[in-house]
Amino acid sequence: QSVLTQPPSVSEAPRQRVTISCSGSSSNIGNNAVNWYQQLPGKAPKLLIYYDDLLPSGVSDRFSGSKSGTSASLAISGLQSEDEADYYCAAWDDRLNGVVFGGGTKLTVL
Amino acid sequence: QVTLKESGPVLVKPTETLTLTCTVSGFSLSNARMGVSWIRQPPGKALEWLAHIFSNDEKSYSTSLKSRLTISKDTSKSQVVLTMTNMDPVDTATYYCARMNIPAYGDYLRDNWFDPWGQGTLVTVSS
Numbered sequence: 001q002s003v004l005t006q007p008p009s010v011s012e013a014p015r016q017r018v019t020i021s022c023s024g025s026s027s028n029i030g031n032n033a034v035n036w037y038q039q040l041p042g043k044a045p046k047l048l049i050y051y052d053d054l055l056p057s058g059v060s061d062r063f064s065g066s067k068s069g070t071s072a073s074l075a076i077s078g079l080q081s082e083d084e085a086d087y088y089c090a091a092w093d094d095r096l097n098g099v100v101f102g103g104g105t106k107l108t109v110l
Numbered sequence: 111q112v113t114l115k116e117s118g119p120v121l122v123k124p125t126e127t128l129t130l131t132c133t134v135s136g137f138s139l140s141n142a143r144m145g146v147s148w149i150r151q152p153p154g155k156a157l158e159w160l161a162h163i164f165s166n167d168e169k170s171y172s173t174s175l176k177s178r179l180t181i182s183k184d185t186s187k188s189q190v191v192l193t194m195t196n197m198d199p200v201d202t203a204t205y206y207c208a209r210m211n212i213p214a215y216g217d218y219l220r221d222n223w224f225d226p227w228g229q230g231t232l233v234t235v236s237s
Contacts, residue, residue, distance in 0.1 A: 002156055032220040037157075044206060045149075045157065047225035051213065056225065088157055092220045096173050099147070099159035 003028065004089050004102035011108040017077040020105045022089030024070050028100055032092040034072040036065055039086040039104075048087070049074060081109050112136035114146070114207050114228035121234050122197050128233060132190040132207030139185040140165050145210035146190040147224060148181065150203040158203075162210060163190060164218070197235045204230040 005023040012018040022034065036049040047056050049065035052072065064075045072091075076083055089102040118130035130148070137144055145164040151157050161171045161181040171179045180193045190207060208224035215221075 033216065033223070035223040037224070044227040044230050045208075045224075046227065047223060050211075050223035050225070051216070051221060090157075090159075090224075092222075094220070097170060098172050099149075099162075101157045101159065104156045 002103040003093060003096070003100035004091065006089060006102035006105045008103065009106045009108065011110055012079055013110045014079050014081065016079050017075060018079060018107065020074045020087050020107070022072045022074070022102050024091060026070060027095040028091040028093040029067065029072055030070040031094065034065065034067055034089055034091045036074045037088045037090065039088065041085070045088065076107070079109050083107060084109050112209065112226055114209060114226065116205060116207050116228045116231040118205075118231055118233065120232065121236065123237050124198055124235060126197050128194045128197050128201070130192045130205055130231065132192070132228060134188045134190070134209070137209065139183050139188060139190065142166070143212045145212070145222070146183070147208050147210050148192045149206045149208060149224070151206070152203040161192060199235045202233065202235045204232045206230045
């Protein structure tokens, strides 16, 4: 029942490309910046993409973000086993006056 | 190096009040381009934003938990404190604090991001 909708899981083979979607509405993604966080097993979340498509210093350029209308996507190319993690999208929601997260997507590298 | 560290009780009883402290280093809570948020994650579940506070003491709370939460800061101690009243077993979670970064462009609420995060502290609510 998260405000932002993500697929619960995705899987792909090593060296391939995968995308994770994040669907929202005009009160969040449609008008505000989308950020993506990576959570490795047993670890705290880490910023992966900010302001829709910007890459923080130190994050691999295999990760990229995009947004169109009320949906956003995270793409990971050249998949590696170390990319296995949970991925969360987040955005400010004008109606709720707070940050909303997606339900998270578990990435499995086959 | 910017770090945030959460501290507080590991175990609280139902109906008790939880007090968590986030101690920051490497930046000042008086920095107008930064703030601190609290986020929690029940075991095996998704992240949930709880509250934030900015350098000018502006605060905001999760709509669903607003009546139970209070956030405050002590700039001189580099600490942000979150209190949650009337704890229940469903509040069992790992609680994180994270720095909010405000861009030079855009809106301070709508365009900020969390980086870095603290390591988190697991709080269990049980009698």
